[in-house]
Amino acid sequence: MRLTERHSRIAGAKAPAHKPKAPAHETAPYRPGRLKARACGAVAAVAAGIFAAWVSSIGAQQIPAPVELDIVPVRSNVFMLVGSGGNTTIHIGDDGVMVVDTQFANISDRLLAAIRKLSDQPIRYVVNTHLHGDHIGGNEAIAKAGRFRAGGNVVGDIGAAATDTARIFAHENALTRMVKATGENAVAQAAWPTETFFGRRKDMLFNGEAVQFVHMPKAHTDGDIVVFFRRSDVIATGDLFTTVMYPFIDRANGGTINGYVDALNGILDITVASNVNEGGTMVIPGHGRLCDEQDVIEYRDMVTIVRDRIREYVKRGMTLDQVKAARPTLDFDPRYGTDTGFWTTAQFIEAIYNDMRQEAGTAPPAGAPR
C-alpha cells in the first residue's frame, strides 16, 4: 500500500499537528548492510536500524538515541506512532486513550507529547503485545501520566492507588517472564502489567468499540497478543508480523516457528481485504510500515515456504551446516536477509532447524553436541 493512499484514508480524523507530508522515516536514506528492504519500506531501513539495536535484553548501550516521532493516521480514532523501538498504536475517544506498546523508555516524553497532539483525554490503558524491551520501555512513564476510573468500595479501600495511573494490560505469560527476568533483562516493577488474562482471548469495550486481545501461543514468544479494534477494523500485531526482517523466533522466551506460522494465519483469520486485495483491515506491524492483508499474506507465505524447505531437509537427515549451505532463504534474502545485527539469516535458519528436529523427534538431548 502506498503512503498517499494511507493518508487519503483519514477523512474525519483529527489532523495531527505535524506536517503530514513526507515523514522522516519515509524519506530516510537506505542503510545498506543493516537490512535489505525493498524501497517501498524506506521506513523499514530506519526501523531496522532501531530493531537491530534491540535484543531480547535491552542493555542501556543498545538503546538508540531518541528520534522524532511520526504520527501516521490509520482510521478516524486510530493512529500509528513510529519512533524508537516497536510501533505504537493509539486509540482515542470519549473514554480516553489506549496505548498499545510504549517503545523505548528514553522516548517516553516524545511519545506522550505525540499522544497529547491527538487527544487531551486521560490515558486509561497501556497494552503490551509482548515482553520485549523495545515494546515496554515506556510502560512506567506512560502509565504514570494516565489515570484509571474506579469508584465505590474500590476507591474507599485502596484510595488513589486505584486511579492515579493507567492500567497496564498484557497476557499472563508476558507478566510471568517479566517478573522472573533478572540482570540486564530485569523489568522494573512499575512497568509490570497490572491486568492480565490467560486463555485465548479477552474482550473489552473501550471508546464505544469492541477491542479484542487474541493470544497467539508460542510464536515470537509465548506471551504475544494481537489487538483488534473491531469497528475501526485495525489490528496491531506486535512482532508477530513485521515488514523489516525475518521473524525473530525467541526460543528462550517460548517462541517457535510453527507457532509463528499459526499466528500469521490467525491474523489472516481476522483481516478482510477490501478491493483487489488492497485496503480493508489495516495492519499495524511491530516494526515497519502500515500494511493491509496482502502484506501479511506475502509474509506468511515466505515464512511457511522457508519452514517447509527446512522441514524437508531435516527429513532427509541433513546437518545444520548442510541446510545453511542449501540456502533455504535465498529468494527472500534480498528483502529480509542480513548477516549483521542480533538476528541474522543464519540464526533464523538455525532456529527453524532446531524446531524441525524437535518436530521430527531427532533433536539431540539438551546439552549434547548437534
Ligand SMILES: [Zn+2]
Ligand atoms: Zn519482540
